[in-house]
Amino acid sequence: MIIAESLSKTYGPKRAVDGISFTVAPGKVTGFLGPNGAGKSTTMRMIVGLDRPTHGTVTVNGCPYAQHRSPLTEVGALLEAKAVHTGRSAANHLRAVAATHGFGRARIEEVIEMTGLQTVAGRRVGGFSLGMGQRLGIAVALLGDPQTLILDEPVNGLDPEGVLWVRNLMRELATQGRTVFLSSHLMSEMALTADHILVIGRGRIIADASVADIIGRSSGTTVLVRSPQATELVDLLRGPDITATSVEAGLVEISGTTAQVIGETAAAAGLVLHELAPRKGSLEDSYMALTADAVEYHSASTTPATSTTDPALSAAGTVTEEQQ
Amino acid sequence: MSTLTPTATPRGATPGPAHPSKPAHRVTFPRVLHSEWIKFSTLRSTVWTLGSTVVVMAGVSFLAVFFTARDAFSSKTSPEEAAPLVALLHNPSIVVTGADLALLAVAVLGVLVITGEYTTGMIRSTLTAVPRRLPALWAKALVLAATAAVTAAGATALSWAVSLPTLSAHDAAIDLGDPQTQRILIGGVLYLVTISLLAFAIGAILRVSAGALATVLGLLLVVENLFRAIPADFFRNVSPFLPATAGHQITATQATIEQARATSSAPVLDPWLGYGVMFLWVAVLLAVAAVLLRRRDA
Numbered sequence: 001m002i003i004a005e006s007l008s009k010t011y012g013p014k015r016a017v018d019g020i021s022f023t024v025a026p027g028k029v030t031g032f033l034g035p036n037g038a039g040k041s042t043t044m045r046m047i048v049g050l051d052r053p054t055h056g057t058v059t060v061n062g063c064p065y066a067q068h069r070s071p072l073t074e075v076g077a078l079l080e081a082k083a084v085h086t087g088r089s090a091a092n093h094l095r096a097v098a099a100t101h102g103f104g105r106a107r108i109e110e111v112i113e114m115t116g117l118q119t120v121a122g123r124r125v126g127g128f129s130l131g132m133g134q135r136l137g138i139a140v141a142l143l144g145d146p147q148t149l150i151l152d153e154p155v156n157g158l159d160p161e162g163v164l165w166v167r168n169l170m171r172e173l174a175t176q177g178r179t180v181f182l183s184s185h186l187m188s189e190m191a192l193t194a195d196h197i198l199v200i201g202r203g204r205i206i207a208d209a210s211v212a213d214i215i216g217r218s219s220g221t222t223v224l225v226r227s228p229q230a231t232e233l234v235d236l237l238r239g240p241d242i243t244a245t246s247v248e249a250g251l252v253e254i255s256g257t258t259a260q261v262i263g264e265t266a267a268a269a270g271l272v273l274h275e276l277a278p279r280k281g282s283l284e285d286s287y288m289a290l291t292a293d294a295v296e297y298h299s300a301s302t303t304p305a306t307s308t309t310d311p312a313l314s315a316a317g318t319v320t321e322e323q324q
Numbered sequence: 325m326s327t328l329t330p331t332a333t334p335r336g337a338t339p340g341p342a343h344p345s346k347p348a349h350r351v352t353f354p355r356v357l358h359s360e361w362i363k364f365s366t367l368r369s370t371v372w373t374l375g376s377t378v379v380v381m382a383g384v385s386f387l388a389v390f391f392t393a394r395d396a397f398s399s400k401t402s403p404e405e406a407a408p409l410v411a412l413l414h415n416p417s418i419v420v421t422g423a424d425l426a427l428l429a430v431a432v433l434g435v436l437v438i439t440g441e442y443t444t445g446m447i448r449s450t451l452t453a454v455p456r457r458l459p460a461l462w463a464k465a466l467v468l469a470a471t472a473a474v475t476a477a478g479a480t481a482l483s484w485a486v487s488l489p490t491l492s493a494h495d496a497a498i499d500l501g502d503p504q505t506q507r508i509l510i511g512g513v514l515y516l517v518t519i520s521l522l523a524f525a526i527g528a529i530l531r532v533s534a535g536a537l538a539t540v541l542g543l544l545l546v547v548e549n550l551f552r553a554i555p556a557d558f559f560r561n562v563s564p565f566l567p568a569t570a571g572h573q574i575t576a577t578q579a580t581i582e583q584a585r586a587t588s589s590a591p592v593l594d595p596w597l598g599y600g601v602m603f604l605w606v607a608v609l610l611a612v613a614a615v616l617l618r619r620r621d622a
């Protein structure tokens with residue numbers, strides 16, 4: 001359980017975290033989303049006492065991190081890959097960290113095995129790939145068999161097998177009743193891993209809700225309709241809230257109504273439907289919509305949030321003509 | 325595949341959600357010390373620096389003894405020139421001549437022990453494991469001081485051993501039973517240990533390897549020598565109180581000190597007072613490092 005109360009961090013004139021309050025509950029995976037520079041890492045660093053809050057407090061499992069007698073059994077943290085001396089081997093790094101809490105050799109070997117580092121444990125960390133460094137960081141986080149895990153971009157640099165492994169591990173740890181708090185900028189990854197999401201932008205919490213709620217808040221569901229009589233169908237459906245976008249001949253994307261209404265309208269008029277597919281807004285769409293105002297570093301070609309989920313569809317969208 | 329096995333859970337405690345704090349795994353100072361020892365001993369650079377300390381110190385001491393003896397007893401040396409050289413040879417300080425160069429090795433070690441953690445990011449692992457922070461600083465300083473002491477003692481013993489044949493040949497073998505000789509030999513070790521802690525404290529304050537090395541070596545090699553060389557009263561009066569100059573007195577014989585007093589109007593510190601001044605410098609710098617470590621973001 002992590003509880004932050006009006007937590008702020010100011011670096012010179014810049015307010016990195018601006019009075020945020022949130023609770024990360026045990027028993028589920030909580031995702032922490034935000035654009036670059038939104039304050040994710042700063043917040044995580046304050047949780048484990050690396051950065052001192054300018055204002056406010058944050059406690060883990062009931063008290064500030066630094067006051068725990070046995071911090072690594074309370075919290076396992078991966079804050080950046082390679083927070084390791086490059087001249088030391090992975091196994092010796094684990095030994096050094098384990099020694100502070102008296103964790104035995106057996107536990108070190110366990111985490112090496114769990115993270116798949118057996119073959120490289122004796123090598124110096126300086127030569128590790130990002131993914132290997134990430135696995136070592138996760139091994140350190142797991143050393144104390146902690147109640148709470150805090151991981152900053154854990155899948156960064158991992159291969160697909162590693163991504164899957166982290167996803168399953170996080171889900172399993174949460175099922176065991178642990179608190180799992182992970183940040184990512186990969187929205188799709190969050191949709192698969194997290195139960196609950198905190199969205200942060202410009203140092204403030206923009207959303208604090210379950211994944212389902214966040215997706216539901218998206219600009220609205222769209223329905224993809226394939227019909228040889230698409231134009232007639234769109235004419236029948238015409239209404240103030242309804243938008244229809246033609247994707248290609250005989251394929252329209254309709255928003256502002258439900259698949260049920262469209263299906264019934266088509267049946268009543270005797271129109272043929274080849275496809276009637278409701279598309280949920282993706283987490284990514286909702287996220288883009290939520291953070292559109294809060295993005296600190298805009299890239300030149302930032303496109304506004306559109307309700308497209310499928311790259312093929314969005315490519316086709318370039319030839320879209322508004323029908324309404 | 326990834327069950328977190330309950331090995332870290334003490335017997336009797338129920339695994340699962342609300343397991344209580346595990347007293348078996350508290351962070352204690354001996355554990356932090358053990359961790360710092362593992363960190364210290366698993367880096368090649370520390371092993372190399374310590375080895376070079378021994379080689380440099382014994383090598384320089386041997387060369388000093390060997391060439392002083394050769395010149396003192398050479399037929400080309402006039403009796404007037406030979407007298408001070410013979411006196412030098414009979415001065416027990418000659419055995420620890422190498423400390424003047426070995427101090428660079430221990431200073432580099434002292435800096436890198438701490439700045440190496442900052443430049444690699446290791447410090448964040450250290451401070452996450454020991455969030456109270458100060459135990460990690462003290463443990464690190466203790467490991468450094470202890471290894472510097474053992475290394476300096478070994479280097480002093482080796483310096484003595486390699487000088488012995490030359491000194492014995494000229495009937496100048498130092499008397500290990502003499503209290504002043506003992507003070508000089510032990511003092512040389514203390515001097516090197518304290519230099520390493522001085523460098524460590526500066527490293528902990530500046531946190532950047534390059535900056536800290538430049539500061540420490542600049543202080544030891546440039547600033548202190550400059551103060552000693554500039555013949556203005558201000559510099560000559562301050563110079564004896566600079567850390568390495570003051571600490572160096574611990575390796576001087578009383579006779580050398582009296583001689584210096586006779587020829588100079590500037591203050592000349594007694595051996596232990598000089599070492600005390602150096603120790604004070606280190607104590608103050610370590611205190612500053614401790615306060616900053618508690619305060620600063622890692």
